[in-house]
Amino acid sequence: MSGILNSSIGRKFAMALSALFLMIFLLQHFAINLLSVFSADTFNEVSHFMGTFWAVQYVMQPVLIFGVIFHFVMGFVLELKNNKARQVSYAKNNGAANSSWMSRNMIWSGLAILAFIVLHFIDFWIPEINTKYIVGDMSGLHNGEFRYFHELVEKFHSPLRVGAYVIAFIFLALHLLHGFNSAFQSVGANNKYTKGMKTFSKVYAIGIPLGFIFIALFHHLTGH
Amino acid sequence: MNLTLKIWRQKNASDKGKMVDYKVNDISPDMSFLEMLDVLNEQLVNNDESPVAFDHDCREGICGMCSLYINGEAHGPDRGITTCQLHMRMFKDGDTITIEPFRATAFPVVKDLIVDRSSFDRIQHAGGFISVNTSGNTIDANAIPVNKHDADKAFEAATCIGCGACVASCKNSSAMLFVGAKVSQFALLPQGQVEATDRVLNMVKQMDEEGFGNCTNTGACEVECPKGISLENIARMNREYLAASIKG
Numbered sequence: 001m002s003g004i005l006n007s008s009i010g011r012k013f014a015m016a017l018s019a020l021f022l023m024i025f026l027l028q029h030f031a032i033n034l035l036s037v038f039s040a041d042t043f044n045e046v047s048h049f050m051g052t053f054w055a056v057q058y059v060m061q062p063v064l065i066f067g068v069i070f071h072f073v074m075g076f077v078l079e080l081k082n083n084k085a086r087q088v089s090y091a092k093n094n095g096a097a098n099s100s101w102m103s104r105n106m107i108w109s110g111l112a113i114l115a116f117i118v119l120h121f122i123d124f125w126i127p128e129i130n131t132k133y134i135v136g137d138m139s140g141l142h143n144g145e146f147r148y149f150h151e152l153v154e155k156f157h158s159p160l161r162v163g164a165y166v167i168a169f170i171f172l173a174l175h176l177l178h179g180f181n182s183a184f185q186s187v188g189a190n191n192k193y194t195k196g197m198k199t200f201s202k203v204y205a206i207g208i209p210l211g212f213i214f215i216a217l218f219h220h221l222t223g224h
Numbered sequence: 225m226n227l228t229l230k231i232w233r234q235k236n237a238s239d240k241g242k243m244v245d246y247k248v249n250d251i252s253p254d255m256s257f258l259e260m261l262d263v264l265n266e267q268l269v270n271n272d273e274s275p276v277a278f279d280h281d282c283r284e285g286i287c288g289m290c291s292l293y294i295n296g297e298a299h300g301p302d303r304g305i306t307t308c309q310l311h312m313r314m315f316k317d318g319d320t321i322t323i324e325p326f327r328a329t330a331f332p333v334v335k336d337l338i339v340d341r342s343s344f345d346r347i348q349h350a351g352g353f354i355s356v357n358t359s360g361n362t363i364d365a366n367a368i369p370v371n372k373h374d375a376d377k378a379f380e381a382a383t384c385i386g387c388g389a390c391v392a393s394c395k396n397s398s399a400m401l402f403v404g405a406k407v408s409q410f411a412l413l414p415q416g417q418v419e420a421t422d423r424v425l426n427m428v429k430q431m432d433e434e435g436f437g438n439c440t441n442t443g444a445c446e447v448e449c450p451k452g453i454s455l456e457n458i459a460r461m462n463r464e465y466l467a468a469s470i471k472g
Contacts, residue, residue, distance in 0.1 A: 004469045007428055007429070007432060007465070007469075008398075008400075008428065008431065008432050008436075008437075008438045008439070009428055009461070009462055009465045009466070010465075010469070011438060012438060012439060012462065013462065013466060078438050078440070081437060081438060082395070082396035082397070082398075082437035082438055082440070084329065084435070084437075085328060085329050085330070085396055085397035085398070085435055085436055085437030086327050086328055086329060086396075086397040086437070087329050088327055089327070090293060090296065090324055090327055091230070091232070091243055091322055091324060092230075092295060092296040092322040092324070093296045094295065094296030094297050095296075095395065095444070097296065097297050097301070097447075098297070098393055098442075098443070098444040098447035098448050099395070099442035099443055099444040099447070100442070103440065103441065103442035103443065104395055104442060106440060178441070178442075181441075182440065182441040185441045185455065185458070185459055185462075186439075186441065186462060187462065187466075188459045188460070188462040188463035188466065189459065190455060190456045190458075190459030190460075191456075191459075
């Protein structure tokens with residue numbers, strides 16, 4: 001078992017496990033965000049719970065941050081190693097003849113998502129950490145009311161930010177269109193269920209980012 | 225057919241190499257691609273020029289020697305074939321055809337279009353075999369019952385001819401389809417179980433040491449494979465490797 005991460009298959013496996021973990025997180029994030037469309041009060045209550053419950057804050061949040069960092073760092077490590085495996089490029093290469101654009105450009109869609117995460121952290125995560133752990137205000141209140149829904153709506157006033165979010169989610173969809181099913185192949189799951197999984201992966205890869213785009217546009221267009 | 229050929233010329237392994245343009249005329253659409261190169265070479269020899277070095281052996285589509293990257297694809301634009309089975313009818317009169325060697329750090333160029341694929345041999349030596357007692361009491365392989373489904377899958381994996389098109393087509397120069405096939409053909413059979421753990425660990429270790437890249441499941445290898453080796457074999461190798469790593 002020792003040194004498994006030093007092997008090509010071990011690294012693939014670790015990459016796939018972190019991807020599967022992040023996809024489960026994404027589903028949970030989407031479900032909570034979707035509440036903001038239906039009920040500001042429910043969204044506030046769930047957000048307050050997630051923002052203050054110790055298991056979420058001190059166990060799940062660090063695991064998530066580790067998962068995100070691990071996935072990106074391993075992605076870059078693999079990209080650099082793979083580039084070394086072909087030091088002289090082809091004068092003419094017809095990649096489109098045998099593979100999808102998404103599968104050949106995971107590093108670029110991944111970099112676009114990384115850029116989005118930086119913006120997302122600046123928008124939400126850093127102010128949240130600042131309010132709770134630097135200022136020390138764990139109440140979740142602003143002027144006597146829960147602040148979460150108002151903060152969300154306020155962020156989606158700017159058409160530039162909404163545009164950036166929409167573009168980022170398109171890249172997320174492209175990333176997932178290859179990544180979702182690829183993760184299953186990497187952990188060795190290629191069997192009679194693969195055809196069904198491929199269909200499910202397309203539904204997830206398009207449905208979830210489209211849902212996030214809907215939420216951003218909903219708040220931008222309705223203003224609440 | 226009159227064609228323009230852009231061919232990679234490289235004197236030896238240490239030469240930098242470059243693309244050189246050639247013209248060939250009166251090429252029959254019924255010629256194989258290698259026969260077209262024979263015509264070019266005859267032309268070059270008659271002009272006291274060095275012929276283009278390229279690998280070939282059986283010219284029947286079964287040996288896997290002809291390692292050419294044609295117009296951006298391993299073995300050219302046709303499917304399920306090696307270069308010797310690619311025919312000139314796949315091209316049009318006046319076409320420009322780019323011909324390069326298979327590119328991978330683990331497949332260094334020997335000369336022109338010939339690459340050294342002995343890294344595949346070393347992977348095979350690391351574990352691509354079974355040990356059989358041949359001291360006089362050898363058990364007939366057919367005496368051991370084998371599930372038909374598994375036997376078919378093992379046979380499909382064993383049809384890999386080790387041509388290297390998978391490596392050449394992969395954007396990461398990964399050899400996992402080749403190694404996956406070689407691991408699978410034994411892993412699926414009872415005769416392969418005795419050395420199963422060491423086999424997959426040693427073959428993957430050798431694959432990594434040779435400098436092949438990591439598979440990112442683009443599936444290009446499966447599409448370009450002349451024998452249609454399935455990605456299932458890579459998934460099976462991954463399972464075998466993870467189980468073997470835990471077992472130690």
